[in-house]
Amino acid sequence: MGRLEGKTALVTGAASGIGLQTSIRLAEEGARVMMTDINLEKVRQQAEKIGANAAFLKLDITEEEEWISVLDETVKRFDRLDILVNSAGMVLIADVEQITLEDWRKVHAVNLDGTFLGCKHGVRVMKEFGAGSIINLSSVSGMIGGFNLAAYNSSKGAVRMLTKSVALHCARAGYGIRCNSIHPTFIETPMLESMIRDSPDPEKARQTLVRQVPLRRIGKPDDVANMIVYLASDESTFVTGTEMVIDGGVIAQ
Numbered sequence: 001m002g003r004l005e006g007k008t009a010l011v012t013g014a015a016s017g018i019g020l021q022t023s024i025r026l027a028e029e030g031a032r033v034m035m036t037d038i039n040l041e042k043v044r045q046q047a048e049k050i051g052a053n054a055a056f057l058k059l060d061i062t063e064e065e066e067w068i069s070v071l072d073e074t075v076k077r078f079d080r081l082d083i084l085v086n087s088a089g090m091v092l093i094a095d096v097e098q099i100t101l102e103d104w105r106k107v108h109a110v111n112l113d114g115t116f117l118g119c120k121h122g123v124r125v126m127k128e129f130g131a132g133s134i135i136n137l138s139s140v141s142g143m144i145g146g147f148n149l150a151a152y153n154s155s156k157g158a159v160r161m162l163t164k165s166v167a168l169h170c171a172r173a174g175y176g177i178r179c180n181s182i183h184p185t186f187i188e189t190p191m192l193e194s195m196i197r198d199s200p201d202p203e204k205a206r207q208t209l210v211r212q213v214p215l216r217r218i219g220k221p222d223d224v225a226n227m228i229v230y231l232a233s234d235e236s237t238f239v240t241g242t243e244m245v246i247d248g249g250v251i252a253q
Contacts, residue, residue, distance in 0.1 A: 001030065002028065002029035002030025002031070003029045003030070003229065003233045003234075003235070004026060004029040004030045004031035004083070004229070004232060004233055005029075005030035005031075006030070007030070007031045007032070007082040007083055007232070008031065008032045008033075008034070008074065008078040008079075008080050008081050008082050008083070009023075009026045009031045009032070009033045009034065009081075009082065009083035009084070009085065009232065010033075010034040010036060010070070010071065010074050010081060010083070010084050010085070010122075011023045011026070011033060011034070011035055011036065011085040011087055012036050012037070012059060012061050012085065012086055012087050012088040012114070012118065013036075013037060013061075013087040013088030013089065013137075014033075014035035014036055014037050014043055014046065014047075014056075014087070015035075015037035015039050015042040015043040015046055016037075016042070016046075016189070016190050017087075017187070017189030017190055017191060017221060018087050018137065018184070018187060018189060018221050018224050018225065019035075019037070019085070019087035019088065020035075020046055020221070021221035021222055021224070021225040022085055022087060022221075022224070022225040022228050023035045023046070023047075023050065023054060024050060024225070025222070025225040025226065025228070025229050026083070026085075026225075026228075026229065026232065027050050027051075027053040027054055029229055029233070030053075031053065031082075031083065031232070032053050032054075032055075032078050033047075033050070033053060033054045033055070034054075034055050034056070034057060034070075034074040034077070034078070035047045035050075035054055035055070035056045035057075036056070036057050036058070036059035036070055037056075037058070037059065037088070038058065038059065038060050038061075038088075040056075040058040043056045043057075043058070044056050055077060055078075057070050057073060057074075061086075061088050061110065061113075061114030061115075061117065061118065062109045062110060062113055062114050062117075064117050064121075067117045067118060067120075067121045068121055071121050071122065071124075071125050072125075074125075075125055080129050081122070081125050081126055081129070081132065082126070082129070082131065082132055082133065082232075083132070083133050083134075083135070083232040084118060084119075084122040084126070084132070084133070084134045084135070085135045085137070085228060085232075086114070086115045086118040086119070086134070086135070086136045086137060087137045088110065088114060089110060089111045089114075089137060089156075089191075090106075090107060090110045090111065090191070091107075091149075091152050091191055091195070092106075092107050092149075092151055092152060093148050093149065093195065094148060094149075094150060094151065095147055095148045095150055096150040098148075099150050099151055103151065104150070104151045107151035107152060107154075107155050108151065108154070108155045108158075110155075111152070111155035111156060111158075111159060112155045112158045112159060112162070115136050115137075115159050115162065116162060118134075118136075119134055119136070119162065119163075119166045119179065122134050123166065123169075123170060123175065123177060126175070126177050127170075127173075127175040127176075127177060130175070130176045131176040131177065132175075132176065132177040132178070133177070133178050133179075133180075133231055133232050133236070134163075134166065134177065134178070134179040134180075135179075135180055135181075135182060135228050135231050135232065136159050136162070136163045136179070136180070136181045136182070137159075137181075137182050137184075137224075138156045138157075138159040138160045138163070138181040138182060138183050138243070139152070139156040139183055139184060139185075140183050140184065140185045140245065140247045140250055140251055141153050141156050141157075142155075142156030142157040142158075142159055142160040142181075142183060143157070143160065143183055143243070143245070143251060144251055159181060160181050160183070160243060163179050163180060163181040163241065163243070164179075164241045166179040167179040167180070167240040167241030168241060170240075171240060171241075178231075178236070178237070178239060178240035179240060179241065180231050180236075180239060180240060180241065180242050180243070180244060181242075181243045181244070182224060182227060182228065182231075182243075182244050182246065183243050183244065183245045183246065183247065184219060184223070184224050184246045184247065185212075185213065185219060185246070185247035185248060185250045186209045186212075186213065186218045186219060187218065187219040187220065187221060187223070187224060188218050188219065188220055188221065189221060192218070196209075206218070212250060213247070213248040213249065213250055214248060214249030214250070214252065214253065215248035215249055216248075217248065219246060219247075219248060223246055224246055227244050227246055231244065
């Protein structure tokens with residue numbers, strides 16, 4: 001029997017990268033997974049590859065009404081919601097002088113507002129079942145600064161603290177809902193590959209990243225997804241309000 005047998009999960013940003021690998025691992029462990037993404041065709045294709053344990057819906061995480069509709073549809077289809085993984089996000093390389101107000105707001109709308117809306121309405125749904133696990137994707141960049149990551153640092157740092165507030169609120173209210181954040185460093189995702197590809201010397205850029213990691217490799221989506229499985233499972237019922245760092249030793253330096 002899988003570690004998540006009988007549970008239902010909703011994953012955002014599930015068409016690629018960490019969200020996709022998380023959906024695959026959750027399904028492998030027996031969960032029924034509602035895969036959501038702003039790209040409906042792409043998430044449909046990935047859900048069909050996973051098979052019977054996966055369904056899919058379009059979700060723009062910055063739109064509150066879409067969150068309400070998708071969560072309600074998930075419960076209607078699967079009868080419950082046990083796990084919410086707020087994985088969708090974006091990165092923008094720009095320092096505080098370069099970034100425009102429009103771009104600043106866009107990054108925060110996706111990374112912070114989208115996570116806030118997921119937590120807000122995820123709690124609304126999960127509390128009816130007396131238990132649940134919310135897992136928010138933050139970043140090592142939510143813990144340490146970067147000179148050219150003004151909006152990304154700010155938004156991911158805010159996700160870190162939002163997670164703690166949600167965890168304490170749910171504990172105080174006796175909902176049985178846990179909330180934790182995940183803090184990866186460089187992970188082999190389309191987002192990272194795009195950043196490397198757009199650099200003047202992609203191979204040099206890749207090696208520069210590798211040299212920053214004591215374990216001397218870029219992380220894999222499975223490195224993150226396996227931690228998410230743990231936080232989603234009953235193995236972590238005494239874990240809430242904490243941050244799981246998956247960085248190959250980066251912030252230990």
